[in-house]
Amino acid sequence: MVAQTNNSVNKSTDENTLKMSVRSVQKTYRLGRVRVPVLHGVDLDVKSGEWVTILGASGSGKSTLLHLMGGLDRPDKDSSNPASVKFEDRDLTKQSKRALDRYRADDIGFVFQFYHLLPELSVLQNVTVGSMIKHGRLGYGKHRAAAVERAESLLDRFGLSHRLKHRPAELSGGERQRVAIARALINEPSLLLADEPTGNLDLKTGESILEAMIEHRRSAGLTLVMVTHDERIAERADRVIRLVDGVVVEENGTIS
Amino acid sequence: MLAMVAVMLSVATILITWSVMGGFLNALIDSGRTLVGDVAIVWPNVGFAHYDDLIERLEEDPMIEAATPTIETFGLIKLPDDRIELISIKGISAASYSQVTGFADTMWWKAIDEPTPKDYQREDIRLDEHYQQIFQDMESNGISMTRPNPKTGVIEPAGVIGIEVTGLNQRQDWGGYYPMTPMRALPDGGAERVDVFMPREGTVGITILALDSEGHPIDPVTQTIPIANEFQSGLYEVDQGTIFVPLDILQRMLRLDAAQRVEIVKDDENPFAVEVDPVTGEIGPKMKEIIGIDPARVTTVLVSGVEGSELEPVRTRIREIYEEFALAHAGEVPSSFQMENQIRTWEDLNKTMISAVKKETGLVLFIFGIVSFTTVFLVLAIFWSMATEKTKDIGVLRALGATTPGIAWLWIRYGAAIGFVGSVIGTGVGYWIVSDINAIHDWMGRTFNFVIWDPKQYYFIEIPSDVDPMKAAIVFIVGVMTCVMGAAIPAIHSARMDPVKALRFE
Numbered sequence: 001m002v003a004q005t006n007n008s009v010n011k012s013t014d015e016n017t018l019k020m021s022v023r024s025v026q027k028t029y030r031l032g033r034v035r036v037p038v039l040h041g042v043d044l045d046v047k048s049g050e051w052v053t054i055l056g057a058s059g060s061g062k063s064t065l066l067h068l069m070g071g072l073d074r075p076d077k078d079s080s081n082p083a084s085v086k087f088e089d090r091d092l093t094k095q096s097k098r099a100l101d102r103y104r105a106d107d108i109g110f111v112f113q114f115y116h117l118l119p120e121l122s123v124l125q126n127v128t129v130g131s132m133i134k135h136g137r138l139g140y141g142k143h144r145a146a147a148v149e150r151a152e153s154l155l156d157r158f159g160l161s162h163r164l165k166h167r168p169a170e171l172s173g174g175e176r177q178r179v180a181i182a183r184a185l186i187n188e189p190s191l192l193l194a195d196e197p198t199g200n201l202d203l204k205t206g207e208s209i210l211e212a213m214i215e216h217r218r219s220a221g222l223t224l225v226m227v228t229h230d231e232r233i234a235e236r237a238d239r240v241i242r243l244v245d246g247v248v249v250e251e252n253g254t255i256s
Numbered sequence: 257m258l259a260m261v262a263v264m265l266s267v268a269t270i271l272i273t274w275s276v277m278g279g280f281l282n283a284l285i286d287s288g289r290t291l292v293g294d295v296a297i298v299w300p301n302v303g304f305a306h307y308d309d310l311i312e313r314l315e316e317d318p319m320i321e322a323a324t325p326t327i328e329t330f331g332l333i334k335l336p337d338d339r340i341e342l343i344s345i346k347g348i349s350a351a352s353y354s355q356v357t358g359f360a361d362t363m364w365w366k367a368i369d370e371p372t373p374k375d376y377q378r379e380d381i382r383l384d385e386h387y388q389q390i391f392q393d394m395e396s397n398g399i400s401m402t403r404p405n406p407k408t409g410v411i412e413p414a415g416v417i418g419i420e421v422t423g424l425n426q427r428q429d430w431g432g433y434y435p436m437t438p439m440r441a442l443p444d445g446g447a448e449r450v451d452v453f454m455p456r457e458g459t460v461g462i463t464i465l466a467l468d469s470e471g472h473p474i475d476p477v478t479q480t481i482p483i484a485n486e487f488q489s490g491l492y493e494v495d496q497g498t499i500f501v502p503l504d505i506l507q508r509m510l511r512l513d514a515a516q517r518v519e520i521v522k523d524d525e526n527p528f529a530v531e532v533d534p535v536t537g538e539i540g541p542k543m544k545e546i547i548g549i550d551p552a553r554v555t556t557v558l559v560s561g562v563e564g565s566e567l568e569p570v571r572t573r574i575r576e577i578y579e580e581f582a583l584a585h586a587g588e589v590p591s592s593f594q595m596e597n598q599i600r601t602w603e604d605l606n607k608t609m610i611s612a613v614k615k616e617t618g619l620v621l622f623i624f625g626i627v628s629f630t631t632v633f634l635v636l637a638i639f640w641s642m643a644t645e646k647t648k649d650i651g652v653l654r655a656l657g658a659t660t661p662g663i664a665w666l667w668i669r670y671g672a673a674i675g676f677v678g679s680v681i682g683t684g685v686g687y688w689i690v691s692d693i694n695a696i697h698d699w700m701g702r703t704f705n706f707v708i709w710d711p712k713q714y715y716f717i718e719i720p721s722d723v724d725p726m727k728a729a730i731v732f733i734v735g736v737m738t739c740v741m742g743a744a745i746p747a748i749h750s751a752r753m754d755p756v757k758a759l760r761f762e
Contacts, residue, residue, distance in 0.1 A: 067756050072655060073754075101660075112759070116651070
């Protein structure tokens, strides 16, 4: 087992530019009576506007780390070495459930490998649903026009303006993922968390998806944390983190 | 969709059951009220005097519409085929009785003013154009309780008898009647035809026990009563055991009519004093002396309140009026204290029947309510399965920032929407079925030979088909609530779902 305390990765010199800071994060799941440790004290800093790729094999804890960064899960409690997951100056581990919901709605966007579009909704509705969640059912009325306009603009940018009223089942895999990315961006988040966004796509489609994300990241100054096991994608990131069995074993600090 | 169909069926079933049973109860109550009026002042058996004064006092009051004197007693009736039955005999004053009750509307043998196509379909004899004048005469005879003597043509006082009393009216499948010719059993084992149509030439003999001045039964009295018409009140018990006769006839038979009050005298000064019998004109020794007049008596005064009046205030007012009346005739009529519990509303008089039907309605509703409550579990099961199927979507929504209450509210709103749509359709379907229940029933009978409501057995000609909007509203709300309840548990389950587990759910 690799020493957990020495897994520090990004020693950022300018704290003000930090978008996210993960410290001493451990996570153990229970499978019945069996405890399954997934993360063993991970440290990670992500600068504002940076693209960090987390590489690792299946079961290495990449998605778990992403979920913790997204406030979907909480790290294990260890009083001797308390974990922290800081987004800007907020420690997510100390936030209430309600505040975490707010954080996910306002500050971050999630992109999943299997798109997870809502099958009953149209493409446009799938994108605007994020805005609806952010503003609430009643508040959405006031923001609806703006949300629809932004959704249409995003979908247009991703080449889906002719698919607005289609259902997800009528789209190709690449199109679905582009809808999912548009959904993640609808509330103009400052951090995008992508869990193997091209993992379910062929090479060419995956490339186009990647290009769309890169292009948007550049134009919007988005911070991007992407989980993948594709070395070719990792090469294009600002920085690559390699996770092996819940431990950061390698860091590539060079900007591609 | 399944949940919506379940809600729709439950709502429609409950609405139909409640409406039909409620309609049945209302029809029964209306029938029970038809011949009673609103409030009855009852002094049974011996009756009470000065009722004309009481009626006058009552009718002067603005709360009272009308009042009428009646006598109620029991006796024996000899029918045209010589059968003898026990019968309830009501002496009424036809004109005023019709003002207080729906008596005039209960005449069966009458021309139908506005027949419907259904009436023609039923081949109702009352629609035969050859008999229209006869039926019109019969109706007016019944209402006035008179009938021309078939031999002499002289108008005579007559009675009105329940349609089911004589057994001479054959109840048809559609619930109406057709006159029939019965056979009279003969001692030699044979039988002979009794060719009689009651409202035209039928008579009955009634026998009662006359009362002495103390109200004790004494000698039996028999009188032949021509029948002017037959009535159908809607209550089988009434229609198969009641005859209305003119009040004055019954008063005479019971000796409740006005009479001379006499005293046995012994004239010591003139032992040879004589008197003339006013009937025979014969002269005899003086045995009694007229000391006054005993006024006629009745056992009941029926009262109807003005249109739209509440029963209790009318009863209270009647008690007050009776109190004044009793004071004015102190010693001759029951005191207001004695009469306290004898002033009864029509509901009191029909209490047993009403409460029995109410209980039956409640029982049926309870059973159907329990059956329909299973809809909650059906919705729960369907929603649970949907929530399981949508686990990943719930995870996505949580990832997008949806709150726990937001997720729960999503399901509950969905349940409410299903409940709303299901209840709207269910209420509509229920409303339509109840409104057209007789047509639907007829169609089922014709097409599938499937008859549930047999007018022969249920006495009412048609299935009650009114939907109370209040009942419809209650059933609708309960339908929506049922769905919300069914959706609540899956909603809570979904809301509490760990988003990470939800996202990883396979």
